[in-house]
Amino acid sequence: MIGSKVCLLLLCGLxxxxxxxxxxxxxxxxxxxxxxxxxDGKLECVEYDAVMRDEQKDxxxxxxxxxxxxxxxxxxxxxxxxxxxxxxxxxxxxxxxxNFYFRSMRKMYFQMAQQHDIGFIxxxxxxxxxxxxxxxxxxEVRNRVPENIIQSMxxxxxxxxxxxxxxxxxxxSMIGNTNEISKQIPWPQIFAMWSDxxxxxxxxxxxxxADRQMTAQNFIHRLDIALRREMNAIMTIVKSEPSSHPxxxxxxxxxxxxxxxxxxxxxxxxxxxxxxxxxxxxxxQFRNSVQT
Numbered sequence: 001m002i003g004s005k006v007c008l009l010l011l012c013g014l015x016x017x018x019x020x021x022x023x024x025x026x027x028x029x030x031x032x033x034x035x036x037x038x039x040d041g042k043l044e045c046v047e048y049d050a051v052m053r054d055e056q057k058d059x060x061x062x063x064x065x066x067x068x069x070x071x072x073x074x075x076x077x078x079x080x081x082x083x084x085x086x087x088x089x090x091x092x093x094x095x096x097x098x099n100f101y102f103r104s105m106r107k108m109y110f111q112m113a114q115q116h117d118i119g120f121i122x123x124x125x126x127x128x129x130x131x132x133x134x135x136x137x138x139x140e141v142r143n144r145v146p147e148n149i150i151q152s153m154x155x156x157x158x159x160x161x162x163x164x165x166x167x168x169x170x171x172x173s174m175i176g177n178t179n180e181i182s183k184q185i186p187w188p189q190i191f192a193m194w195s196d197x198x199x200x201x202x203x204x205x206x207x208x209x210a211d212r213q214m215t216a217q218n219f220i221h222r223l224d225i226a227l228r229r230e231m232n233a234i235m236t237i238v239k240s241e242p243s244s245h246p247x248x249x250x251x252x253x254x255x256x257x258x259x260x261x262x263x264x265x266x267x268x269x270x271x272x273x274x275x276x277x278x279x280x281x282x283x284x285q286f287r288n289s290v291q292t
Contacts, residue, residue, distance in 0.1 A: 002039070006085035006092045007119030007194045008078070008109055012100035014153055015145040016132035017125040018174045018181075019097050020047070025182040026095065033187050040090030044081045048074055048098040049143075074098075078109070082116050093190075101157040103166075103218075110165045119194040122160060122169040123186075129154045155225050158218045168193040219278070220266055226279055227259045227286050234287070258289035 011019040023045050034041030052069050059065070078094060085092030100106045106122055113120035129150065136145055160169040170189050174181045235252060238245045245251060262282050 002091050002194055004118045006082055008094050008113045009121045010096045010100055010106055011123055013125035014132040015150050016135035017127040019125055022174055023095050023097050025178055026185055029182050042092045045095040046077045101153045103158045120168055121193050124171045126171050126173045155222055223279055223282055226283055230283055230286055231255045258286055
């Protein structure tokens, strides 16, 4: 039993994760799925990259254009799709195809779903960065995303947490050709979450606590990646100049112990303020833990 006529379904993941391919597969098989459930269904897709291309045309990319498309144009398209879905007789899924690597990007659409009393689901495509970069290189040159952008997104990607508004989250890893991917779409989970009422509004204090917890978790993950990257760089130097440094196993043990100590200290911290400055501080502290 569908809980509302319309559902926002966010496709979240790195560039090259397979969001556009999944979106295409979902549009192809949705009529058959609706037939199986005896539903008059429609699937709309709002793709950030497509909206950006239509707006940009032959103009030079600017930060102002990026902000306008993300903050104004795409939400307007989604609002229009919601209104259309609520005015038709059947049910509608609105696919939002974007990276959604910050929780704030996703929460904006949760709040929109609450405002219109419609369903809300986050579908994360869990793809490792190597696969995402390989797929990105297979794109036409004009559609490729710079590798440093993908790396930056991977480091900053804020996964779903324990907040009530994120309880409708699904994680998938799509592998294979179009036919194989079509069979992997988690329709039972999608329909079950669509039928489940959205969580009630959180109080301001509950919201702040949940956000602080998620910020801390994301920072620990981000810092761990930065420390491991720094550790690899130090080990490369140690191995290339063995006569000038302690043995590589000894250095590795020292670095790993320092990494764990730093992460443990961060986990015990009551709050995370100025994460960029904190990351610089902890990475420098990590470097100082071993004399190379």
